[in-house]
Amino acid sequence: MEITEINRRNIFERASKEEVYRKLIEIFGSTNVTNKEVDLYPYSYDMTENEPHMPDFAVIPEKVEQLVQLVKYCNQNIIPIVPYATGNNVGGLTIPDYGGIIVDFGKKMNKILYVNENMMYAVLEPGVTFGQLKKHLDEYYPQLRYSYPNAPPYAGVVGNALLSGMTSLAAKIGSMAESINGLEVITADGEVARIGSCFYGTDSDNFDSWWSRYPMPDLLGIFVNFQGMTGLITKCSVQLWPKEPIEKPQLVLFFGLTDIAPFLREVGRADIINDIAAFSVEVAKMEIGIPEPRKYPGEPPYTGVMPISAKTEKQMEAKIEILENLITDLNKKGTNILLIDYNEFSKLFNLKARNIYDLPSQILSLHEYSGLTWFGAYAPSNAFEELIKRTEELYHKYGVPSFNYLKIMKGGHYGIFRPIIRFKKFTDQERIVKLLEEIADVCIDLGCIPYKTPSWITEKMRKRINPGWLKLFEKIKDCMDPNNIFNPGRWNT
Ligand SMILES: Cc1cc2nc3c(=O)[nH]c(=O)nc-3n(C[C@H](O)[C@H](O)[C@H](O)COP(=O)(O)OP(=O)(O)OC[C@H]3O[C@@H](n4cnc5c(N)ncnc54)[C@H](O)[C@@H]3O)c2cc1C
Numbered sequence: 001m002e003i004t005e006i007n008r009r010n011i012f013e014r015a016s017k018e019e020v021y022r023k024l025i026e027i028f029g030s031t032n033v034t035n036k037e038v039d040l041y042p043y044s045y046d047m048t049e050n051e052p053h054m055p056d057f058a059v060i061p062e063k064v065e066q067l068v069q070l071v072k073y074c075n076q077n078i079i080p081i082v083p084y085a086t087g088n089n090v091g092g093l094t095i096p097d098y099g100g101i102i103v104d105f106g107k108k109m110n111k112i113l114y115v116n117e118n119m120m121y122a123v124l125e126p127g128v129t130f131g132q133l134k135k136h137l138d139e140y141y142p143q144l145r146y147s148y149p150n151a152p153p154y155a156g157v158v159g160n161a162l163l164s165g166m167t168s169l170a171a172k173i174g175s176m177a178e179s180i181n182g183l184e185v186i187t188a189d190g191e192v193a194r195i196g197s198c199f200y201g202t203d204s205d206n207f208d209s210w211w212s213r214y215p216m217p218d219l220l221g222i223f224v225n226f227q228g229m230t231g232l233i234t235k236c237s238v239q240l241w242p243k244e245p246i247e248k249p250q251l252v253l254f255f256g257l258t259d260i261a262p263f264l265r266e267v268g269r270a271d272i273i274n275d276i277a278a279f280s281v282e283v284a285k286m287e288i289g290i291p292e293p294r295k296y297p298g299e300p301p302y303t304g305v306m307p308i309s310a311k312t313e314k315q316m317e318a319k320i321e322i323l324e325n326l327i328t329d330l331n332k333k334g335t336n337i338l339l340i341d342y343n344e345f346s347k348l349f350n351l352k353a354r355n356i357y358d359l360p361s362q363i364l365s366l367h368e369y370s371g372l373t374w375f376g377a378y379a380p381s382n383a384f385e386e387l388i389k390r391t392e393e394l395y396h397k398y399g400v401p402s403f404n405y406l407k408i409m410k411g412g413h414y415g416i417f418r419p420i421i422r423f424k425k426f427t428d429q430e431r432i433v434k435l436l437e438e439i440a441d442v443c444i445d446l447g448c449i450p451y452k453t454p455s456w457i458t459e460k461m462r463k464r465i466n467p468g469w470l471k472l473f474e475k476i477k478d479c480m481d482p483n484n485i486f487n488p489g490r491w492n493t
Contacts, residue, residue: 014077032060043102047372050092058102072190083228085156091452097489114207120240123207126158130360145243148359158236174410177224182210184235195219210237228487230480244309254302255336261384268412272319278304280402286365371423377448381415390442398435458491
């Protein structure tokens with residue numbers, strides 16, 4: 001079968017919709033299956049510009065065995081399965097482009113199955129949220145921490161790790177996908193496989209061996225960033241880190257438009273910060289409750305909040321000293337950068353100013369309108385200057401406030417560049433999509449690689465990607481999912 005054939009096919013050719021409904025009830029029980037429009041509607045769209053599409057059914061699984069039956073049945077009858085954790089990916093990735101069955105892991109497969117305090121990892125079901133994990137660690141393992149994104153507390157941990165999320169320890173550890181120790185997966189033929197050091201043994205309830213991803217052939221990559229296109233993940237082991245007792249977050253202001261770029265490169269390699277969430281000043285204003293923020297002359301175009309932690313006061317002092325020296329050196333070379341103690345600064349405002357730092361939290365300004373979208377990209381850090389200048393021009397052209405979000409990752413090895421746009425879906429979408437498209441073209445031109453990528457952007461990327469990669473990618477997809485049942489439509493499959 002052609003990889004795009006599902007596009008043209010009636011998905012209930014082999015089994016009628018009524019037959020499928022009966023089978024789903026047999027597998028999951030009538031209270032865990034729905035075909036009612038009112039229940040299905042919330043799964044048909046997300047915050048983004050991506051076109052909505054209704055699923056035919058949604059099911060709420062509780063056990064791996066149910067999912068094995070589902071996958072075998074859907075593979076036989078060529079019915080799409082769309083895995084769904086909490087639908088917070090901001091990329092249209094759980095919109096069922098070709099209908100089929102939403103598998104909602106968030107409702108009942110949401111248990112923290114195990115925490116290994118000694119070797120610092122947690123084994124999770126796919127529906128576990130950031131808020132849940134944070135509460136659990138604070139209550140039972142206060143000496144351990146996880147690395148959180150600026151996503152709401154009700155967004156999923158496993159989905160974030162599988163999609164290479166970038167989070168509050170990113171300057172140290174890099175992409176969250178690198179922190180996955182192991183997975184349990186169901187492949188298209190209904191086989192259950194455990195990947196990572198948990199590949200030893202047959203007892204799926206023994207979690208002692210989920211401590212490493214390497215050194216065997218890295219089959220985990222077949223599931224990372226594949227957006228649910230290669231199988232269903234039923235368990236995931238994520239790394240945890242020791243919580244350091246001293247914390248002294250810093251706020252940094254950048255008065256020159258591109259001053260932030262050399263700073264990110266230098267601070268990344270200095271190995272002193274846990275992370276930096278740096279953004280256009282308009283965003284900082286939104287954060288403290290200004291609804292339609294503008295930048296006034298003389299204000300710094302960019303600001304950043306940096307979590308810094310240490311084991312002792314002396315170590316903290318040394319880190320702050322390195323940071324101050326680094327800024328002095330950069331300012332001697334022509335930048336205009338100012339460092340401020342964030343704890344002191346946030347006292348000037350209300351608790352909202354802490355939202356960007358005390359994670360996980362709901363950043364209310366991101367949810368102010370019906371629409372939220374972004375061109376979230378991993379970026380070559382030497383292109384930051386050009387990315388900032390070119391996107392600034394585009395924001396001006398469209399009369400939209402600048403809203404760029406930047407990070408430096410993994411000791412300075414790469415960066416994040418994420419233009420974000422809030423919009424009114426029913427009045428403003430067309431204009432915003434044009435802006436987003438121009439932003440995407442500029443960023444891809446400058447070498448950015450979008451993550452959590454919607455299919456209209458992967459279509460653009462396909463024109464740039466080398467043919468060898470595309471052939472290999474399609475071979476793997478075809479081998480893992482010959483009937484294209486897993487989340488069809490993603491990456492234009
Ligand atoms: C306001 C806001 C701010 C955010 N800020 C950040 C940020 O700063 N950094 C960051 O990294 N992220 C950020 N995010 C994104 C968010 O953290 C992650 O994308 C999210 O945690 C994953 O979403 P989810 O768990 O809802 O997964 P979903 O959206 O439900 O699913 C994500 C993808 O994984 C697949 N999938 C889900 N479950 C399974 C499974 N069991 N098996 C196989 N495939 C599966 C889905 O099909 C889909 O393709 C933000 C999101 C919001 C809404």
